[in-house]
């Protein structure tokens with residue numbers, strides 16, 4: 001990274017530093033997750049200030065100092081729903097942003113993940129089934145981070161999974177296991193329907209914009225959410241705090 005650098009990025013969070021300044025965490029396209037100080041941003045209601053709102057996609061110019069970066073200029077490429085306009089979508093975006101912030105290593109570029117996250121935010125504005133979109137995003141995110149689950153063969157006996165009414169997804173084994181190999185039900189096993197198995201396979205094969213189904217059953221969506229939650233807690237020891245918020249939020 002040069003001392004002066006330009007890149008595109010997505011604001012993950014910002015924290016008040018003092019009366020005038022903020023510390024902002026940005027997922028940049030070229031340098032991964034960075035933190036930087038934004039000076040004078042809290043004094044005026046400037047365009048610079050609004051560019052530092054959560055999930056805004058920006059072009060930025062920053063300066064790398066000895067111990068921290070200073071963001072000196074930014075320009076909005078795309079801003080998103082204010083919290084007051086659509087609390088539900090805002091909550092979903094916060095949930096994904098928290099995950100990206102926690103799971104990324106600082107200053108380690110990850111272009112594919114950047115494009116996936118940007119795409120999620122762009123689609124989330126108008127998608128008819130935002131919950132399906134968000135769960136699909138998380139599923140793709142885990143695969144990108146190296147946790148691509150086995151969805152075609154039993155993770156124990158390695159036989160191709162036969163058509164069945166339901167399957168056992170075993171997070172600790174990294175995928176599907178057939179009913180014969182099912183061990184005692186542990187807390188990281190979950191019974192899933194044939195429909196969800198096919199959906200899990202499809203999500204990994206196609207781009208986010210191709211995943212639509214406004215009529216998907218609520219039970220399938222909650223199974224999907226449960227698998228993602230188990231993944232988060234098993235592999236990353238992370239619980240999605242926003243999920244509790246969303247449960248209390250009218251859709």
Ligand SMILES: [Zn+2]
Pocket residue numbers: 154155156157158159177178179180181
């Ligand atoms: Zn088996």
